[in-house]
Amino acid sequence: MLTKVIEQAKIDHFTKWFERADKIVIVSHVSPDGDAIGSSLGLYHFLDSQEKNVNVIVPNAFPDFLRWMPGSKDVLLYDRYKDFADKLIAEADIICCLDFNALKRIEDMADAVVASPARKVLIDHHLYPEDFCKITMSYPTISSTSELIFRLICRMGYFSDISKEGAECIYTGMMTDTGGFTYNSNNCEIYFIISELLSKGIDKDDIYRKVYNTYSESRLRLMGYVLSNMVVYSDCNAALISLTKEEQGRFDYIKGDSEGFVNIPLSIKNVCFSCFLREDTEKPMIKISLRSVGTFPCNQVAAEFFNGGGHLNASGGEFFGTMEEAKAVFEKALEKYKPLLIAKN
Ligand code: 5GP
Ligand code: MN
Structure with a gap:
C-alpha cells in the first residue's frame, strides 16, 4: 500500500x-x-x-x-x-x-x-x-x-x-x-x-x-578527456570538470553526451561536491551542473553564485561570461562554503 x-x-x-x-x-x-x-x-x-x-x-x-x-x-x-x-x-x-x-x-x-x-x-x-x-x-x-x-x-x-x-x-x-x-x-x-x-x-x-549503455565511442573518449583535466580541491572535498565549445567540437559532441559526467567526481573518496561547467552551443553562456552527497546544499550554491536552483544534491544554473570567470566564481563559492564542505567528512 x-x-x-x-x-x-x-x-x-x-x-x-x-x-x-x-x-x-x-x-x-x-x-x-x-x-x-x-x-x-x-x-x-x-x-x-x-x-x-x-x-x-x-x-x-x-x-x-x-x-x-x-x-x-x-x-x-x-x-x-x-x-x-x-x-x-x-x-x-x-x-x-x-x-x-x-x-x-x-x-x-x-x-x-x-x-x-x-x-x-x-x-x-x-x-x-x-x-x-x-x-x-x-x-x-x-x-x-x-x-x-x-x-x-x-x-x-x-x-x-x-x-x-x-x-x-x-x-x-x-x-x-x-x-x-x-x-x-x-x-x-x-x-x-x-x-x-x-x-x-x-x-x-x-x-x-x-x-x-547505448552511448557512442566518442562520448566515452570525451569522458576520458574531461576526467583527465579534472581539478580536485582536496582541502575542500570538491572537484571541478569543464568542457568548452571547442572541446565539444573535437569530440563530435551531440546533445546528451555529457549526461552524468558531473556525478563521476563524487566517486573519489571524500569528494562530496562536484561541479561541471559546459559552454553552451546555442546560447552565449556556461551551463552549470552541481552535485553533492549527504547534507551539503548544492542548490544554495547554485542560487547564490549561478542564478539557479534545484534540489539539495542536484542543482544547476547559468553563467554569462568566460569559462575562466566561471571557474573563478566556483572557487569563490568553495572558499565561502569550505567550513561546511570540511564538516561533512
Ligand atoms: P542538471 O545538472 O541535470 O542540468 O540539473 C539538475 C537539477 O538542477 C535540475 O533538475 C533542476 O532542478 C536544477 N537546475 C538545473 N539548471 C537550472 C537552472 O538554470 N535554474 C534553476 N533554477 N534550476 C536548475
Ligand atoms: Mn524530475
Whole structure:
C-alpha cells in the first residue's frame, strides 16, 4: 500500500477537470531529461487510453538515449513547430505542467501557456513552486515527477489502465532522477511502485541498458578527456570538470553526451561536491551542473553564485561570461562554503 502523498481534494479537483476534458496538453522543461520525458509520456499513455486528445510539448530536443521511449516520436518540439504548438496550447482544455517549478524553465513556451485559457495543473517535485497553476501538486520529498504520475493515476482509480508502454516511461523517469536508484531513493514505497510496474511486464534491466549503455565511442573518449583535466580541491572535498565549445567540437559532441559526467567526481573518496561547467552551443553562456552527497546544499550554491536552483544534491544554473570567470566564481563559492564542505567528512 502507498501513502496518500497527494491531497484528496486535489485528486478530486483534477478528476473533475479530467472527466470533462477532451484536449489535453502536457508540457515539460527545457533540455528535457529522463524524468521530464518519462513523466510526460507516462501521463500521455494513460490519457490516450482514456480516449483523450493528448499532446506532449517540450521547449527543445531531448537526448538520443530517450528516443526509444514509447510515444517519444510524437513529442512536439516547440523550437521547431512553434505555430502548431501555440495553437494546441491555446485550444487546450487542460495544460499539465510537469517536472518544473518556474515558468522560466519552459523558456519561450511560457507566454503561450500563461495566455491560454486552459485549466492548468502543476505536477512536480522541485522546491518553491511558482503560483501559476490553479492546482499545484508539488511534493519535493518525492524523488521524481514520474513517481507522482504513477501515484496520481492510481489515486484516480485507473491502475488497471496503465499499459506496459506507460509503465516503461514512468520507470525510466524514476530511474534517471535517482541515478539508477543510487540517490534520493531510500523511500521503501519506490520499490513497491517498481514492483507494480514490473507487473505490467516492463523489462527494467533492458531499460537500464537502453538509457545508460547505448552511448557512442566518442562520448566515452570525451569522458576520458574531461576526467583527465579534472581539478580536485582536496582541502575542500570538491572537484571541478569543464568542457568548452571547442572541446565539444573535437569530440563530435551531440546533445546528451555529457549526461552524468558531473556525478563521476563524487566517486573519489571524500569528494562530496562536484561541479561541471559546459559552454553552451546555442546560447552565449556556461551551463552549470552541481552535485553533492549527504547534507551539503548544492542548490544554495547554485542560487547564490549561478542564478539557479534545484534540489539539495542536484542543482544547476547559468553563467554569462568566460569559462575562466566561471571557474573563478566556483572557487569563490568553495572558499565561502569550505567550513561546511570540511564538516561533512
Ligand atoms: P542538471 O545538472 O541535470 O542540468 O540539473 C539538475 C537539477 O538542477 C535540475 O533538475 C533542476 O532542478 C536544477 N537546475 C538545473 N539548471 C537550472 C537552472 O538554470 N535554474 C534553476 N533554477 N534550476 C536548475
Ligand atoms: Mn524530475
